[in-house]
Amino acid sequence: MSYIGVQPNNIKQNIGVYTPSEILQLEKDGNWGGSLELIEEQTVTSTTATLDFTSIQENRYDVHLLQYKGFIPENDGVRLVLRFYENGVLETASVYQIASQIMRVTGTFSEAKSTGNAHIRVGTNMRNDFTSASDNGYIYIYNAGNSSKYTFATVQTTGIYYGDNKGSMEFGGGVLPQASLVNGFQLYGHSSGGIENIETKLYGVKQI
């Protein structure tokens, strides 16, 4: 298996052949293939209330990466938010905790925080404007499949704030402070409007 160690910087393609046993060993060691493993892609191009991810392979991954781009809400002022399914049941109660820093190119920075929120804050409040505005970002979600741990998330997003049509960026995190098995994620528009457009990719971050 002469390619371990230099494989990332190979300058030639198909320069060797691995045997099945070598592949199995490389997979076991975590050295076979990339480490962001695509679980699911979902795209919305007409208004929908919610976007569910219900096959997240929580038994296989303890860290998930959910990337999104081009979020446009149904109505001005709607923001993308995240909720979790616990054993198939969507947690909608005000039990999530959040803390995010909001940075806008106009005005002072501000804090968004709560110890009793009905969702985890993801993006900025957006305009229903396909020509000049969209929200984009990524979310890391930890411990979803571990029923003895809380499910944590960290978030970073950038978009155009609907109020002044200027740039806005947020970073922060959230937690569902309940030791439970999370086996699904839901994105939806908060409040008073659905998702009119979004492209998403859900990855599992490889572990051994």
Next chain:
Amino acid sequence: MSNLRLINETTVTSSVSTVSVTDIFSADFDIYKIVGNFTCSGGSDASLQFINSSGSVISASSYDWAMLIMKGETSFVEYKNTGQTNMTALFHGTEQGSSNTIYAFNPFNSSAYSFVLGQTSGKSGSNLRTYKNIGVLKQTASMTGFKLTFDVNATSGSVRTYGLGVS
């Protein structure tokens, strides 16, 4: 095939105050992603120090860092310091696990400083704590690993190091 490559996974299965991960930074990558998830009784922060190619932990007063602590229940707080012996609170652990994603830039490059960016989500008591960190080791030397030191022992968990490839 994604350009993120798993290099090392180090697990914690018993109570430890430190975790050292060695021989992971190399000329193969300039940027590394480090993902940690630790269980600590009572909640704990963990500082980071780099380890050089001789296996020595860099404990000189050469670290600068800054962080924003975002709290679920009250106002956010800034912390910053220069000339320190470690990068404080880059990782966090709680009884219910935690989430830590760190990026390290240029650690193996002997002509550049080693920089880090971090984002963490954890808890203090029953309240959410989210950290956003930056830090730098102001030494032009080649680093090949890192050491985490916990305020309160970690009892389980893992830290995985990935290289960000260029194809």
